[in-house]
Amino acid sequence: MNLEHLKALVAVIDEGTFEAAADLLRITPSAVSQRIKALETSVGRVLVRRRLPCTATDAGALLLRMARQVQVLEAETSAALGVGSSSRAHLPVAVNADSLATWFIPVLHRAAGWEDSALDLHVEDQGYSSQLLRDGAVMGAVTSDPVPVSGCRVELLGSMRYIPVATPGLRRRFSTSGSVDWAAMPVLKFNLKDTLQQQLLAAKSVPQLPPTHTVPSSQGFLAAVKAGLGWGMVPQLQLTGELADGALVPLEEDAHQDVALYWQAWALDSDRLTRIGAAVRRAAGDQLRAGDGREATGPSRAGYRRRK
Structure with missing residues (x-):
């Protein structure tokens, strides 16, 4: 498996087309195509689906x-020897939007000082983050999958x-005798993968969803709740002052859903991977709730509102 052929495979999948991969590698599209064909011939499998964008087959994902x-080991070895390119190596990581908007921010501050790495974040649903690891698209992932x-x-x-x-006003409009009318009060969801609100409604024996608005942004989701568009499950870490000043109110006392998060990363002896793992671990230790991983059975948002 020729190293240049493997680099061509990475470039084609990352860039999406043979032409864009050629620009990245500074060779012709024909040369890229020849390298991919040579790699496919060497393993006896089709590795790239020729479509827009190009995607890896199951065999291609393994390679x-x-x-x-x-590439990671090559870059780190070259750096240790003081040879090769001084360009930053890509550090692809998957993280859910709620984490990215809250406790993950200190990781970004730390990454700002890494002159040898370029952080490449994939905001993805937890149900798919494990697949990103399998496909080789990311080196590490914040996920709710403990396996x-x-x-x-x-x-x-x-x-x-x-x-x-x-909002207090929305709760008053859809409450009778102090009880919330769950079947009538408008609700928000992040996207089609977000079922956390639906799970709560099912627990309340609501037969069908009330009027539902979709807001696919962590910040936008909170803004929509504060605007009175509907109610929603919001991370406690994101509620920095809304409960204290009365801008928002809990719909039930002590109602909450805890979602366990895990860090999965390649079992690879890599300085960069060790560094990002330590930064994630430290940020999580400072802000996430301690737990044994058994309390969370529900989904998480924007990517991590659903357990696999």
Whole structure:
């Protein structure tokens, strides 16, 4: 498996087309095509689906993961020897939107000082983050899946707590005798993968969803709740002052959903991977709730509102 052929595979999948991969590698599209064909011939499998964008087949995903690992080790070895390019190596990581908007921010501050790495964040649903690891698209992922992907290590980070909240006015409009009319009060969801509100409604024996608005942004979701568009499950970490000043109110006392989050990463002896793992672990330890990983059975948002 020629290293240049593996680099061509990574470039084609990352850039989406043979032409864009050629620009990145500073060779012709024909040369890229020849390298991919040579790699496919060497393993006897089709590795790339020729479409827009190009995607890896199952066999291609296996080689893609190995190719990324080889690139990481090559870059770190070259740096240790003081040879090769001084460009930053890509550090692809998957994280859910709620985490990115809250406790993950200190990781970004730390990454700002890494002159040898370029952070490449994938905001993805937890149900798919494990697949990103399998495909080799990312080196590490914040996920709610405690089962390690083959070739990866997993550790519990802690739990994110979600609280059902709404504006006082919305709650008053849809309450009778102090009880919330769950079947009538408008509700928000992040996207089609977000079922956290639906789970709460099912627990209330609501037969069908009330009027539902979709807001696919962590900040936008909170803004929509504060605007009175509907109620929603909001991370406690995101409620920095809304409950204290009365802008939002819990719909039920002590109602919450804890979602356990884990860090999964390649079992690879890499300085960069060790560094990002330590930064994630530290940020999570400072802000997430301690837990044993058994309390969270529900979904998480924007990517991590659904357990796999």
